[in-house]
Amino acid sequence: MRILALAGRRLAASLPTLLLILVGVFLLLQFAPGDTVDAMMAQMGGGDAATARQLRRFYGLDLSVPAQLGNYLWRLVRLDLGFSSIYGKPVATVIAERLPATILLMTAALSFAFFFGLVLGVVAARGVGRWPDTLISTLGLVFYATPSFWFGLMAIVVFSIYLQWLPAGGLEDITTAGTGIWRTIDIARHLVLPTLTLGLIFLAIYLRIMRASMLEVLNLDFVRTARSKGLDETRVVVRHVLRNALLPMVTLIGLQAGTMLGGSVVVESVFSLPGLGRLAYESVIQRDLNTLLGIVFVSALLVIAVNFVVDLVYARLDPRITTGT
Amino acid sequence: MSAILTLESLGVRLPPGADRSHALQDVSLAVAANEILCVVGESGSGKSMTAGAIMRLLPRGVAIDGGRVLFEDRDLVRADEAEMRRIRGAGIAMIFQEPMTALNPLRTIGDQIGEMFAIHTDLSKAAIRDRMLGLLEEVRIPDPRLASRAYPHELSGGQRQRAMIAMALALDPKVLIADEPTTALDVTTQAQILALIRDLQRRQGTAVLFITHDFGVVAEIADRVAVMQHGRVVEQGPADAVLDRPQHDYTRQLIAAVPPLAAPPPRALSDTSVLTIEHVSKTYRTGGFLGRGARVTHAVKDVSLRLPKGGTLGVVGESGSGKSTLARCIVRLVDPDAGSVMLEGTDLAGLTRAEMRRQSRHIQMVFQDPFASLNPRRRAGDLVAQGPIVHGTPPARARARARELFALVGLDPASADRFPHEFSGGQRQRIGLARALALEPRILVADEPVSALDVSVQAQVLKLLGELRQRFGLSIIFITHDLRVAAQICDLVAVMKDGEVVERGLVADVFGAPQHPYTRALLASIPGRGFGVARPVATT
């Protein structure tokens, strides 16, 4: 309960951050050349100035900037993100359609990166200075340096075009339109390459942090205590080192949630996944500023949600958080 | 008496590139049942390495080369890893210096003690729990049930060390290795832990190998003593013999450096005060974690003190007594909440930052940590010249003066061009003194200036401080937790507890006939009270 209250307080503390982001990006977008009405007129193939004026009044775009901001925030409170002229639907609806794919991709990539980063980091730290460490550390550096979109393209060349093992894009195969378990398998097959592509750089980061953190914890006094009690190396690692070494890695997940969401813009574009990232890209190309602002809001919410979970996990792992020092 | 643990000409090799080839050379020791052998030496003597070698837990790159470690007729040097694991904890157990870091912060005390049984016995969970609670009771932890569920950070330092001892003694080991187990503790807690170790050792007939740097502790607890220097045992024998009739030069030198608790004859004190502290208070409010449970700490509570001109006022107390905060309030590193600090008509506590910067030439400070108190990126000479330059002395003259000061504090003036890391701990503390004296202050605030130093270096620095005090006519506020040191250097002493001064007066009076119960407890806790040879620090 205490943990929940604690994380809840952190959640409340992120409200000003959210407000700061929204106000900042809203004001920033005021400087953008052209507004939603321009985009709409372009969509319609041009129109006269009178229509434009009428539309601007309809969307409240003729008001002063502070008034527009106030309107926007007030609508946000009622969970109204505005209307997307490009998609002809409320922004909230457009985003809601795209959100599942992104959440699926992020969860998959995060799990992949976390699990293998953990395992490889531990293996590298156990054999520090020997060949498994050298191999893993080198791989980590190469993964880190690989541009994700390029890795995705090359993976498509190898696995989809040459070997024809996995689909090259999309979230599911519409032509086969399976149901239940078949649909799940189909989606999973479609997500393999995007997950690897998005997760690779995070795998590299996590394994590096895990290795460093393992090496640091292995040098701490209580590990010496554990050894002097007669524990074998495996038990020393499992029972004493691992949990301590996990703490920096858990922190990192929270810090990197935003980066990962940003990475999904590129990965979703490469694999034509109907997700939030691709939507962001499309709304930039089509200058759909309402949608873009909506995405900024939802992305920030997502990052805050991830950090909330991370706080819960951290407090669960480290008793010093809940009981004070 | 037959020995349980015997070291026969044990050698331990250091990795190439270390400052010497061997950490231990030809070390022979023996501990018998029901005996405490104290291994005593300064830092770098190899005393902790001895413990590591016995347990075969040496740092990477460090290895045993030659000699034998006989434990119950087995040579541990040749034992395989599985056999060593059976012996560690069960046959030979160990406790460490810093109980906070020696315990896993993420697991409960009970869990970590219970692990001993889980590794070495087939006891059921319930049986382990009973034994564990019994052990906590045996080491006299209040409310064992609660303590067993607590995490290390929820216990006090003394309780943590008790838990460590309970863990070490869980399986009735034949040998207990204690590596500086009381060094991180306050003096009153230290006395309790020493008594506990002694008591449990007597009851169970354990052989104890007690590693320490503190001759007071040796005098308090040892049956036999081995003195180590540079990885060799230079002298060993029964405690009385070694302490009273040391044979080796190094032992004599070490023992001579231990300050006796008895104060030297008092110096004449001036009637005029140079510094008057009145009703100084400092309260800290910590926000707690994210505004939860904000805590208020009264670090300094309504303290009033007077420092006579040319005198030395010792402020003594345990950790958390507020003595360091008081020192920082005086030099305005910390802004006091209330009260005044009068330096010859100027209230330092009421000055603005800019005014205080100008006053700073009159009142200087010497810090505890010789490693942290010097900017690693400046040359030693520049560090000393920095103060005068800031206060308007032409740089060339300030640097020339710095070289003179180097000679004065016993350093080679030519070494002024070196960086701090090229000096030893004692030399760095001399640089710190030179830096403070460069401004020719009237008052020196010294915050534990010798606590981080080995005892022989400590004696040299104290001697130097005594000489400089005479030469510059300095008035000193000397903060220390070490009553022996205070007895030697101070004219007056104030005892602090929980932010308040509980007793003050001439050193001889306070230490000779303490009035306050806390002062009495403090004095009674000093290990090896009668030990140490009376000898003046400075010629008066």
Add this chain to the structure above:
Amino acid sequence: MPEVLRDYLRSPPAVIGLALLLLVIAMAASAGWLFPRDPLALAGRPLVWPFQNPRFWLGTDNSGRDIAAQIFHGARISLLIGLVATAIAIAIGVVIGAVAGYCGGAVDTILMRVTEAFQTLPNFLLLLVLVVVFGSTITTVTIAIGVVSWPAPARLTRAEFLSLRNREFVQAGRVLGLRDARLIFGEILPNALPPVIVYASVVMAVAILLESALAFLRLSDPNVASWGNLIGLGRDVLRVQWYVSAVPGIAILVTVLAVSLVGQGLNDALNPRLKRR
């Protein structure tokens, strides 16, 4: 300093990284001399495979432009954007981190809230917003990358300042009567900077990757030879002429790897000294 250099040169990965980085720098330096023509101008038949025509040893892309020329000129762009964006990010980060760490209190709280806001908003998304607003010339893209990359160095600098601020040598400086500015710039900053400088290699690696991703999405400056542009272009012919995308990708990989290796080598060379004190 020679000691650091010796430590650095003792580590094989660090030496490899330095060699790779020098190679990329040599490519950037020699681009104008080896390929004097505009790398974006039509050079020959489109989609010539590498090693087929000695004039285009890395082949040509879908519009018949020399890939080798684009790789060499692209090295200039990547290094330039990487360096300038990193300089911007480190400059903002150090100032904000130093002020927050040294002042503490309300100033710290406000600055950290802003930093937090920048970290909560996905940096690539913010980059997209900035590009939408300010357009995508090479100057705006470089500045935008710098602006989205400062929070991490700021946090690092702040952490260093927080730990150094109460170190005894800083207190000693204050007792000597040093002003705040001298304490910050003379005492704390020189000690806080080495880890930040090492971290600059990470910032630079990320900056190069960010620019290439932006160019790949055709949101960067189309008028310069950027590796990311070329990869994006090659995507249209990925099924058969995959080399158009593959070659510039390897160039990015090598450059980022070189920067990371140099950074890690520097870190390892600087750290043992700190441990030894």
